Amino acid sequence: xxxxxxxxxLSQKLSPQQIQLMKLIQLPTQAFEQRLKQExxxxxxxxxGKEDNGEYDSEFSNTDDINDSExxxxxxxxVDEYLSDDEIPDYRTQSNNYSSDDDEKTMPYxxxxxxxxxxxxxxxxxxxxxxxxxxxxFLVGSVDESGYIRRELSDIMDDLAFxxxxxxxxxxxxxxxxIVHQLDPAGVGARxxxxxxxxxxxxxxxxxxxxxxxxxxxxxxxxxxxxxxxKLIQKFxxxxxxxxxxxxxxxxxxxxxxxxxxxxxRIVEHVVPDFAIKIIDGELELTLNGRNAPELHVSREYNxxxxxxxxxxxxxxxxxxxxxxxxxxxxxxxWFIEAIKQRQQTLFVTMSAIMHYQxxxxxxxxxxNLKPMILKDIADEISxxxxxxxxxxxxxxxxxxxGTKLIKEFxxxxxxxxxxxxxxxxxxxxxxxxxxEEENKKKPLTDETLASILKEKGYPIARRTVxxxxxxxxxxxxxxxxxx
Numbered sequence: 410x411x412x413x414x415x416x417x418x419l420s421q422k423l424s425p426q427q428i429q430l431m432k433l434i435q436l437p438t439q440a441f442e443q444r445l446k447q448e449x450x451x452x453x454x455x456x457x458g459k460e461d462n463g464e465y466d467s468e469f470s471n472t473d474d475i476n477d478s479e480x481x482x483x484x485x486x487x488v489d490e491y492l493s494d495d496e497i498p499d500y501r502t503q504s505n506n507y508s509s510d511d512d513e514k515t516m517p518y519x520x521x522x523x524x525x526x527x528x529x530x531x532x533x534x535x536x537x538x539x540x541x542x543x544x545x546x547f548l549v550g551s552v553d554e555s556g557y558i559r560r561e562l563s564d565i566m567d568d569l570a571f572x573x574x575x576x577x578x579x580x581x582x583x584x585x586x587x588i589v590h591q592l593d594p595a596g597v598g599a600r601x602x603x604x605x606x607x608x609x610x611x612x613x614x615x616x617x618x619x620x621x622x623x624x625x626x627x628x629x630x631x632x633x634x635x636x637x638x639x640k641l642i643q644k645f646x647x648x649x650x651x652x653x654x655x656x657x658x659x660x661x662x663x664x665x666x667x668x669x670x671x672x673x674x675r676i677v678e679h680v681v682p683d684f685a686i687k688i689i690d691g692e693l694e695l696t697l698n699g700r701n702a703p704e705l706h707v708s709r710e711y712n713x714x715x716x717x718x719x720x721x722x723x724x725x726x727x728x729x730x731x732x733x734x735x736x737x738x739x740x741x742x743x744w745f746i747e748a749i750k751q752r753q754q755t756l757f758v759t760m761s762a763i764m765h766y767q768x769x770x771x772x773x774x775x776x777x778n779l780k781p782m783i784l785k786d787i788a789d790e791i792s793x794x795x796x797x798x799x800x801x802x803x804x805x806x807x808x809x810x811x812g813t814k815l816i817k818e819f820x821x822x823x824x825x826x827x828x829x830x831x832x833x834x835x836x837x838x839x840x841x842x843x844x845x846e847e848e849n850k851k852k853p854l855t856d857e858t859l860a861s862i863l864k865e866k867g868y869p870i871a872r873r874t875v876x877x878x879x880x881x882x883x884x885x886x887x888x889x890x891x892x893x
Contacts, residue, residue, distance in 0.1 A: 430748045434755055435800040438681045438700050441752075445703055448745055454711045454738035455745060457703055524667060525549060531592045537585075543575050544585045548598065556597045556667030557605065558586075596666035603630045609662045621647065621655040633659075636891050653893050682808035684760045686771055693771055695764050697757050705746050711735055755793070759801045760816070762790045767819050774811035776839045781832065782820050824870070837868050838878050845884055853887035 436444055449455055528549040537545060547569055551558050558565075562579045569575040569582075589598035595612050599605035603626060610623045625633050625641060632640050642652055683701065687694045714735055764771060766787065769778040784802065788795045802817040821835040844862055848854045854862070856879065860872045884890070 430751055431797075431800065433748050433752045434797065435804055437804045437806070438683050438698050439679070442700055445749075452738055452741050452745070454708050454735070455705060455742040456708050457705055524554070525552070528552065528589075528592050528597065532588075535588060537588075540575060540577065540581075541585050541588075543573055544569065544577060544582055545589060547573060547575075548582070548586060548589050549592075552589075552598060552667065554667050555665040556594065556599070558598055558600050562586075594663065594666040596663060599666075602664060603627075605664065605666065606659060606662050609666075610658070613658075618651075618654040618658050621645065621651060622658040625655055626659065636888060638891070638893050649893055656893070680806055680813055682813050683756065683805040684807040686764060686807055686809050688772065688810060691772075693764055693768065695757070695761055697753060697760075701756065702753055703749070705742075705749065707739060707742050711739060755797065756801060756805070758791050759787065759793070759798055760805075760807065762787050763802075763816065763819060766790070770819070771809060774809075777836045779819065779821065779833045779835045781822060781824075781834075783822065784820065824868070832868070834878070837863065837870065838882055840866060840868070841875065841878055842882055842884070845879075845890070848890075850890065850892035853890040855887045 433441065433444065445457075449457055529546060532542070532545050532549065535545075547565065548558060551560055551565065553559060562582050565582055566577060566579055569577060586598060590608050592598065595609045596605040599608055606626050607623065610619060610626060613619050624645065629641055629644055632644070638649075638652060641647075642649065645652075647655075681698065681700070683698050685696045685698070687696075714731070763782075766782055767779060769780070770776065784795045784798045788798045791798075802820060805816045806813050807816055818835075821833045824832055824834060824837065841859065841863065844859060845854065856872045856875045859879075860870060860875045863870055863875065879886075
């Protein structure tokens with residue numbers, strides 16, 4: 410049985426403008442420039458740069474938000490509001506006094522051949538028959554960005570048969586692979602780290618140290634990787650100095666030969682700082698990258714279209730449809746310009762709060778001066794939501810006197826020291842890193858010993874916490890830090 414009843418419900422919905430603003434805040438400078446370019450291409454009512462003929466004699470009004478599903482009638486549009494000339498609109502003024510000339514807006518890109526093409530060009534210098542060339546080119550095509558072939562020869566043989574109609578044997582592929590191993594950079598085409606190092610050593614001048622290094626890599630690779638130096642000394646009947654010289658030879662090799670090629674067609678990400686912090690007369694000065702403050706205005710042509718519609722007495726259906734289209738584009742332009750203004754303000758206010766919160770660090774550059782800081786601390790400071798601060802911190806970079814830093818690196822949890830004071834986990838990590846750097850590499854400190862040292866310095870943390878911080882710093886365990 411159907412029943413009819415009333416229900417009160419309170420809900421929150423984000424307007425299209427709010428969603429647009431959140432997406433713009435999240436974008437770093439380069440992505441923001443692409444988004445701006447896209448909007449200028451899609452909305453003919455939006456134009457960039459300064460107006461040639463001075464000020465507009467019109468502006469569009471702050472009309473109510475209109476959903477996409479709402480029907481708009483041309484008669485409901487107050488054209489006079491769009492053509493009023495009472496004052497200069499806010500979006501016509503340059504906000505925050507950011508100079509568009511402060512930053513270079515062009516990004517040079519390097520041109521060159523791909524890594525694969527670089528290897529194929531070298532193959533052209535070898536005398537190969539048709540079968541060998543097809544196999545060699547297929548092997549080169551199987552080389553990954555690190556310079557390795559990480560596939561079994563049997564799989565390559567099957568692929569050659571199915572895709573290239575080349576029927577061959579594993580022995581033939583192995584023979585052609587030896588030719589690939591002769592290409593530059595040395596070690597390319599190897600199927601394992603051991604083979605990669607061995608190829609490079611065999612191409613070096615055969616000194617006693619190099620011969621010993623080859624012997625170690627070819628015959629005792631497992632003991633070498635586990636740093637069982639005493640076993641190596643006993644196995645090859647050598648002195649500690651001889652072993653040290655051989656290890657030095659190995660350490661100068663390249664474990665990823667493909668990464669050394671400048672023309673490698675991997676995507677290189679250029680970091681463009683969104684902010685810059687400078688120290689002037691002992692005080693911090695924050696500036697927002699000028700690329701984030703574009704000059705935008707509404708098209709004069711669209712303004713004139715509205716004038717023409719107003720002056721027309723007998724309005725046709727096509728003219729009414731046109732004015733509806735113009736209104737939608739003008740509204741979209743207004744929302745976008747307003748969103749950019751709010752984005753500039755949000756970025757500047759958020760970064761300014763972070764800068765003042767971590768003032769001691771920005772003045773000294775010493776990570777031990779970083780205060781414990783979480784997103785909520787900044788959100789409470791600037792009276793914004795935590796998600797807004799997160800959007801700013803996760804994708805933005807700041808240029809400091811100590812290098813370009815990702816903003817989220819300034820955030821860290823707090824821990825209590827032996828005096829009950831809150832200290833940043835970044836401070837503890839920095840001290841841990843310093844202790845490990847100063848340790849005796851012949852007898853590296855274990856995690857248990859590191860925990861005891863930190864406790865003596867006033868930071869009582871457990872061994873497993875030391876292990877976690879060490880892994881976050883990408884520092885290996887004591888056994889792998891050992892040197893002779």
